[in-house]
Amino acid sequence: MLENDSVSPTLAERRAEATREGVIEAAWTLSRSLGLTGWSMRELAKAVGIKAPTLYAYFDSKDAIYDAMFRQSYEQKGSSGDAEPYLAAHGERDAFKLAAHDFFDFCTDDPTRYQLMFQRTIPGFEPSEQAYAASQRSYERFAQQLAAVGVADQAHLDLWTAMISGLTAQQISNDPTGDRWRALVDTAVDLFCDHVGIPPTGDQNP
Amino acid sequence: MLENDSVSPTLAERRAEATREGVIEAAWTLSRSLGLTGWSMRELAKAVGIKAPTLYAYFDSKDAIYDAMFRQSYEQKGSSGDAEPYLAAHGERDAFKLAAHDFFDFCTDDPTRYQLMFQRTIPGFEPSEQAYAASQRSYERFAQQLAAVGVADQAHLDLWTAMISGLTAQQISNDPTGDRWRALVDTAVDLFCDHVGIPPTGDQNP
DNA sequence: CTATTGCATCTAACGATGTTAGAAAACGAC
DNA sequence: GTCGTTTTCTAACATCGTTAGATGCAATAG
Numbered sequence: 001m002l003e004n005d006s007v008s009p010t011l012a013e014r015r016a017e018a019t020r021e022g023v024i025e026a027a028w029t030l031s032r033s034l035g036l037t038g039w040s041m042r043e044l045a046k047a048v049g050i051k052a053p054t055l056y057a058y059f060d061s062k063d064a065i066y067d068a069m070f071r072q073s074y075e076q077k078g079s080s081g082d083a084e085p086y087l088a089a090h091g092e093r094d095a096f097k098l099a100a101h102d103f104f105d106f107c108t109d110d111p112t113r114y115q116l117m118f119q120r121t122i123p124g125f126e127p128s129e130q131a132y133a134a135s136q137r138s139y140e141r142f143a144q145q146l147a148a149v150g151v152a153d154q155a156h157l158d159l160w161t162a163m164i165s166g167l168t169a170q171q172i173s174n175d176p177t178g179d180r181w182r183a184l185v186d187t188a189v190d191l192f193c194d195h196v197g198i199p200p201t202g203d204q205n206p
Numbered sequence: 207m208l209e210n211d212s213v214s215p216t217l218a219e220r221r222a223e224a225t226r227e228g229v230i231e232a233a234w235t236l237s238r239s240l241g242l243t244g245w246s247m248r249e250l251a252k253a254v255g256i257k258a259p260t261l262y263a264y265f266d267s268k269d270a271i272y273d274a275m276f277r278q279s280y281e282q283k284g285s286s287g288d289a290e291p292y293l294a295a296h297g298e299r300d301a302f303k304l305a306a307h308d309f310f311d312f313c314t315d316d317p318t319r320y321q322l323m324f325q326r327t328i329p330g331f332e333p334s335e336q337a338y339a340a341s342q343r344s345y346e347r348f349a350q351q352l353a354a355v356g357v358a359d360q361a362h363l364d365l366w367t368a369m370i371s372g373l374t375a376q377q378i379s380n381d382p383t384g385d386r387w388r389a390l391v392d393t394a395v396d397l398f399c400d401h402v403g404i405p406p407t408g409d410q411n412p
Numbered sequence: 413c414t415a416t417t418g419c420a421t422c423t424a425a426c427g428a429t430g431t432t433a434g435a436a437a438a439c440g441a442c
Numbered sequence: 443g444t445c446g447t448t449t450t451c452t453a454a455c456a457t458c459g460t461t462a463g464a465t466g467c468a469a470t471a472g
Binding site for chain 1: 241243244325326327329330360361364365367368369370371372373375376379386387389390393394397398400401
């Protein structure tokens with residue numbers, strides 16, 4: 001393979017990138033219908049119209065495909081779960097409720113993606129350092145948003161993650177198409193805010 | 207194979223049962239050091255001193271071995287997580303705190319067992335109806351204990367499971383040897399009790 | 413237009429996996 | 443000792459992720 005350090009990608013590189021995207025898309029489709037580990041490299045290849053070994057021209061291994069899916073998931077997440085965009089137009093409590101709902105909905109929108117991002121369900125797969133860094137960034141971003149409203153205690157952040165991730169996990173594994181735990185998100189945020197001293201909406205300026 | 211419907215097991219049956227137990231024990235050992243899916247039937251057989259196909263005289267499949275481990279886990283759990291044994295000698299709130307700690311400790315005592323019981327981490331494995339029933343029983347037992355103290359709302363039970371399981375999940379995946387989330391169990395139970403109207407200990411008879 | 417170079421894809425195969433078939437060995441009862 | 447049962451074995455199958463090496467194909471240089 002010839003190296004190309006220039007900024008503009010060559011034609012071959014753009015074509016290869018398109019193939020890679022097609023592979024990932026097919027991998028998502030297979031994963032949603034057969035489970036993340038329910039398909040083989042041969043099946044994936046067939047879905048793309050090539051033979052299995054050809055996949056290795058685009059990805060080093062099956063794990064590398066999972067890694068690309070993992071990275072893509074965090075790109076899709078973006079700022080879902082952040083409270084900061086809401087803090088300007090809403091009270092603090094409402095902002096955190098909206099943030100919690102964003103995160104909750106992002107998770108339940110695609111249970112397969114959730115499983116890849118948050119459960120360690122694929123034997124042997126660990127996200128690459130690069131992909132893991134993305135997940136760390138979104139965690140620290142939220143930590144700073146809590147700190148910005150005066151909640152700097154690590155224990156409080158830990159309680160938040162436990163409550164919100166607990167609700168999403170229950171929803172996805174016990175009632176994937178329903179609303180049993182979604183309906184508890186506001187309650188949970190209220191309990192959390194009561195505990196850490198974020199006043200009820202309307203009480204900030206009594 | 208000759209059938210034996212009598213109550214007393216024949217010698218051969220007792221020997222076979224002993225072998226089965228040895229296999230399960232070896233499977234636990236391998237799972238704890240290599241992960242639940244990190245060992246092969248050939249490795250398991252070698253650990254027991256037999257050849258792989260012989261395992262199939264004792265278990266129908268690898269999944270049947272996981273199923274036996276799953277069932278055994280719920281036997282070990284027993285009443286861990288139940289509040290009822292504590293309700294006689296303690297206030298309601300304290301009883302539920304003790305129950306939550308029992309459950310939490312049972313989970314963190316053996317993360318591999320936790321993974322088998324509560325995460326769906328083994329591709330293709332679903333507990334048999336019989337094994338699943340055991341897990342349902344312990345859930346309904348707790349539901350009745352909540353009802354016994356006047357908390358009959360399904361939503362409240364859902365909130366409890368989300369909070370407690372959220373704490374244990376975070377502990378095991380982010381701090382398996384530490385105490386970060388264990389230290390939050392009492393806080394979480396307090397928040398829960400405040401919400402559902404279980405009075406603080408000492409307030410029952412003011 | 414041809415020769416060369418680099419890339420894309422293929423077929424064939426390897427070692428490991430869970431599992432099955434069928435033969436051999438070991439065991440218990442009479 | 444002999445028979446029937448139980449236990450274990452060897453050999454093999456299909457499938458898995460993956461690698462080696464050959465072949466076809468595109469674009470480029472002379």
